[in-house]
Amino acid sequence: MDPLDVIDRALAHHHHDGTRLMQILRETQEVLGWLAPETITRIAEGVGWPRAKVEATAAFYSFFHLRPRGDYCLLWSDNIVDQMAGSQALMQRLCEALWLEPGRLSEDGLAFVHTTSDIGMGDQGPALLVNYRTMTRMTPERVDAMAELIRNRAPLASWPAEWFRVEDNLRRTGPLLGEAFAPGTALSAAWARGPEAQLAEIAAAGLRGRGGAGFPTARKWQACRDAPLEAGQTRVVVCNADEGEPGTFKDRVLLNSYADLVFEGMTIAAFTIGARRGFVYLRGEYRYLLEALEATLQRRREQGLLGNGILGRDGFDFDIEIHLGAGAYVCGEESALIESLEGKPGRPRLRPPFPVTKGYLGQPTIVNNVETFACVCRIAEKGAAWFAAIGTAQSTGSKLLSVSGDVAHPGVYEYPFGVSVAEVLEAAGVRNCVQGVQVSGPSGTTLTGEELGRRLCFEDVPTAGALMVFDCTRDMFEVARNFAHFFAHESCGFCTPCRVGTQINARLMDKIAAGRGSQYDLQELPRLHRLLAGTAHCGLGHSAGNPIFETLTKFRPAYERRLKSSDFAPAFDLDAELSQARQMTGREDRAAHLVEE
Amino acid sequence: MSEETTFFLDGEPIPFTAGQTILQAAHAAGRYIPHLCWHPDYKPHGSCRLCTVSIGGRSVPACATQASEGLEVANRTPELDDARRMLLQMLFVEGNHFCPSCEKSGQCLLQATAYELGMMGPHFDHFYPNRPVDASHPDVLLDFNRCILCSLCEQASARDGKFVFVMGGRGMRGRKVIINSASGRLADTDFALTDRAANVCPVGVILKKRVGFSVPYGQRRYDRAPVSVAQAQEASRE
Numbered sequence: 001m002d003p004l005d006v007i008d009r010a011l012a013h014h015h016h017d018g019t020r021l022m023q024i025l026r027e028t029q030e031v032l033g034w035l036a037p038e039t040i041t042r043i044a045e046g047v048g049w050p051r052a053k054v055e056a057t058a059a060f061y062s063f064f065h066l067r068p069r070g071d072y073c074l075l076w077s078d079n080i081v082d083q084m085a086g087s088q089a090l091m092q093r094l095c096e097a098l099w100l101e102p103g104r105l106s107e108d109g110l111a112f113v114h115t116t117s118d119i120g121m122g123d124q125g126p127a128l129l130v131n132y133r134t135m136t137r138m139t140p141e142r143v144d145a146m147a148e149l150i151r152n153r154a155p156l157a158s159w160p161a162e163w164f165r166v167e168d169n170l171r172r173t174g175p176l177l178g179e180a181f182a183p184g185t186a187l188s189a190a191w192a193r194g195p196e197a198q199l200a201e202i203a204a205a206g207l208r209g210r211g212g213a214g215f216p217t218a219r220k221w222q223a224c225r226d227a228p229l230e231a232g233q234t235r236v237v238v239c240n241a242d243e244g245e246p247g248t249f250k251d252r253v254l255l256n257s258y259a260d261l262v263f264e265g266m267t268i269a270a271f272t273i274g275a276r277r278g279f280v281y282l283r284g285e286y287r288y289l290l291e292a293l294e295a296t297l298q299r300r301r302e303q304g305l306l307g308n309g310i311l312g313r314d315g316f317d318f319d320i321e322i323h324l325g326a327g328a329y330v331c332g333e334e335s336a337l338i339e340s341l342e343g344k345p346g347r348p349r350l351r352p353p354f355p356v357t358k359g360y361l362g363q364p365t366i367v368n369n370v371e372t373f374a375c376v377c378r379i380a381e382k383g384a385a386w387f388a389a390i391g392t393a394q395s396t397g398s399k400l401l402s403v404s405g406d407v408a409h410p411g412v413y414e415y416p417f418g419v420s421v422a423e424v425l426e427a428a429g430v431r432n433c434v435q436g437v438q439v440s441g442p443s444g445t446t447l448t449g450e451e452l453g454r455r456l457c458f459e460d461v462p463t464a465g466a467l468m469v470f471d472c473t474r475d476m477f478e479v480a481r482n483f484a485h486f487f488a489h490e491s492c493g494f495c496t497p498c499r500v501g502t503q504i505n506a507r508l509m510d511k512i513a514a515g516r517g518s519q520y521d522l523q524e525l526p527r528l529h530r531l532l533a534g535t536a537h538c539g540l541g542h543s544a545g546n547p548i549f550e551t552l553t554k555f556r557p558a559y560e561r562r563l564k565s566s567d568f569a570p571a572f573d574l575d576a577e578l579s580q581a582r583q584m585t586g587r588e589d590r591a592a593h594l595v596e597e
Numbered sequence: 598m599s600e601e602t603t604f605f606l607d608g609e610p611i612p613f614t615a616g617q618t619i620l621q622a623a624h625a626a627g628r629y630i631p632h633l634c635w636h637p638d639y640k641p642h643g644s645c646r647l648c649t650v651s652i653g654g655r656s657v658p659a660c661a662t663q664a665s666e667g668l669e670v671a672n673r674t675p676e677l678d679d680a681r682r683m684l685l686q687m688l689f690v691e692g693n694h695f696c697p698s699c700e701k702s703g704q705c706l707l708q709a710t711a712y713e714l715g716m717m718g719p720h721f722d723h724f725y726p727n728r729p730v731d732a733s734h735p736d737v738l739l740d741f742n743r744c745i746l747c748s749l750c751e752q753a754s755a756r757d758g759k760f761v762f763v764m765g766g767r768g769m770r771g772r773k774v775i776i777n778s779a780s781g782r783l784a785d786t787d788f789a790l791t792d793r794a795a796n797v798c799p800v801g802v803i804l805k806k807r808v809g810f811s812v813p814y815g816q817r818r819y820d821r822a823p824v825s826v827a828q829a830q831e832a833s834r835e
Contacts, residue, residue: 037779052777056765057773328767345765349641350661493746493772495644500687502610503769504721534656535646571722 006031007039011046018047019361021057021343025064026284026324030132032063053344056340060345060492062116062327063132063284072111072150076128079118079246080370080482081404081468084541087126087570090143091115111150117329117486118246121284122404122468123169123411131156132287135163138536166288168253169411172427175390176261176371176378177414183260184305187382190268191311193380198272202376204384206396210371211240211332212440212464214395217376220366225273226365235275236365237266237318239373240337244329245441247466250400250412251370254288255282258374259296263320265373267305268380270318273366278320281337284327292320331488331538334367335359336492347494348538360494371400371465391417395457403428405469415456422452424467432471436555440464442483443543446476447549478559480551481509487544498541501532505548512562517521520568522559525552602666606630613664620659622673627832629825630672631681631710633688633746633799635748639756641749642748644752645661645688647681678714685711686720686721691769693725700809701801703817707745708800724769731776733784736806739776743801744828750803753794755774761788774802 010027014020044051058064076091103114120126124136190198203218243251262455300306310316331340335349359365379387388396395417404410408429434449440463456463488506493499529545575594603610613622633645643661646658651671750762765775778785795797
């Protein structure tokens with residue numbers, strides 16, 4: 001098809017609306033493969049924005065390409081758990097089979113192979129995205145067969161369907177997921193209660209947000225409900241399905257198999273706060289879920305559970321759109337997510353004003369986690385008392401936990417809040433002794449094997465729902481180094497401490513890994529952590545030093561055994577600097593090296 | 598009958614009007630809070646974090662925090678100045694800064710702030726990024742080696758109605774100023790020397806051609822007085 005037609009079709013599909021720029025860019029790129037300069041120019045004209053603003057958005061997200069990415073773009077999940085399952089060797093094998101280097105498009109424009117941040121398949125890795133389709137459980141045999149298909153330019157549709165299968169791996173259910181749900185029942189119960197009583201029900205249930213911070217849901221909703229509306233405005237309900245925290249994949253399961261619980265929870269939220277518009281912000285890595293979710297939304301419209309006159313009630317109007325992200329962890333932060341919804345780079349906003357008063361397009365907006373909406377649905381259905389009786393005093397209800405790493409049965413487990421880490425690990429089947437458990441992903445907490453009696457709840461170890469398990473054979477320094485690179489890659493670059501500090505962290509970790517570190521470098525790491533925690537603009541920067549600080553405190557020998565010197569060692573390696581000169585002159589003899597005496 | 602409202606900056610009373618931020622009010626009162634990305638004519642950006650102050654032990658950016666009656670704000674404490682010095686060192690190592698030979702030297706806010714805070718060296722390893730210059734425009738040279746990503750050019754150019762500069766990209770490697778033309782060259786925009794954006798850069802990125810080094814050493818803006826004094830003098834003239 002003519003590129004101009006492709007662009008114009010995407011523009012028309014989204015009514016030339018600049019706030020829908022992300023979707024316009026994605027739909028264009030899905031057909032054209034990348035976003036050429038003339039494509040950007042045409043889209044800018046189409047939405048009536050300055051060209052540089054369109055380019056700025058395209059340049060922000062990992063999954064938009066301003067340079068050609070070939071017919072096959074293969075991005076390996078770089079989560080530490082994928083690495084432990086052998087992803088790096090598999091990527092190398094693929095590169096050798098295709099005769100190319102990671103991060104560089106092949107000369108013939110056929111393929112591009114690289115890493116990407118975690119893609120939410122920690123329970124069935126090594127995983128990768130092939131032209132943004134998820135592939136799981138890679139093996140050397142699959143890599144070889146895949147390379148053959150690529151060399152023969154076989155279309156993705158002809159690849160074995162088995163390779164694209166994503167399992168739920170739901171190992172244990174509880175009050176949230178244990179019972180079947182009939183669409184409409186919770187919504188009818190909420191309607192019968194009325195908005196104020198429904199809000200009181202959420203408050204009485206003690207529901208706290210499931211995204212990790214644990215803010216009381218009813219208080220957020222009350223603030224949004226109370227926020228004044230200007231003419232033409234509505235309140236907005238946003239479901240944060242940007243499940244980007246490495247090691248977390250429980251929202252993937254909710255969206256795949258329990259979408260009705262989530263959508264109905266959102267509709268109850270809309271009814272409670274008086275919202276007419278809803279969004280699911282779906283991370284780009286979950287692109288494969290889009291069509292099924294659209295179909296569920298359409299069915300709910302036909303069932304009278306979305307759209308105008310919901311449940312046959314005049315004036316109860318609410319609908320949900322799915323907004324697909326494009327590879328940016330920071331968009332999990334609610335104000336960055338809203339910026340992204342508006343078609344802009346996902347940079348966290350200065351606050352106040354908070355989203356509950358001025359969010360999406362300046363309108364009062366609530367942003368809640370996928371699991372929070374599922375809980376809302378069950379609370380509406382079964383009542384606050386039922387919910388409050390589960391869990392602990394400060395952490396009511398149950399929690400979905402994504403368990404990955406060194407366990408026999410990785411997957412999603414539902415437990416009441418207050419469960420001990422040991423109990424979860426026992427269910428998941430720990431093979432060896434446990435050295436460490438990373439709770440809530442890189443930005444969370446590192447527990448040692450001696451701390452497994454600790455309980456998952458806001459009173460003890462708060463969690464967004466991830467446990468990455470590392471047995472005694474693992475190197476906790478490498479775990480922290482992986483996390484350091486993750487933050488350096490995902491920092492939005494807005495504020496000085498995070499943009500530069502995460503880079504310095506990653507460089508120091510590399511320096512130590514290369515055997516060039518010293519005590520001096522170990523002292524730098526806590527200094528950087530304090531600066532980031534104290535001066536960064538948003539939560540990403542505040543927590544970016546956490547995993548380094550925690551592993552340095554709890555697993556110090558893993559760092560110290562790598563040190564070259566107890567005092568200071570320079571990062572600069574004179575001999576390494578000559579490598580290019582050696583390559584150009586074709587020399588590898590002894591005299592071409594600076595040999596340390 | 599306006600009621601006198603004040604907050605306290607390092608114990609000194611600062612008057613303010615409702616809606617003013619801590620930095621706005623302090624600046625208007627001739628008190629210096631270190632800053633780079635803040636400019637009195639534009640919205641606070643909050644990216645450089647140099648203006649981080651402490652309120653009740655909590656660190657906040659003074660540029661984006663509203664002043665309120667009786668607030669006790671710590672500003673020039675050794676701890677805060679230490680953090681600021683580290684932030685400055687970060688800015689110096691992530692770019693390529695050649696202060697002695699830079700034509701903005703002596704008039705550069707970054708350089709002056711480093712002097713003010715007693716920064717004696719870069720401390721961290723230099724990144725040595727590869728940032729090409731854009732000399733395409735007849736009147737202006739863009740040298741991105743010094744860019745601190747403050748966004749003032751973006752804000753000023755939006756005020757000009759031209760959107761010549763837009764902050765784009767992500768992270769240390771990607772984040773940069775995007776020029777509003779398909780070629781990415783300044784010459785292919787409608788940028789002019791008379792634009793607000795031509796005069797707003799606090800460092801040496803947007804440089805006017807053929808006027809470099811025209812002010813002799815010793816008479817340059819921050820030769821005459823350190824930035825803390827110069828800003829107080831300028832504020833009192835406003």
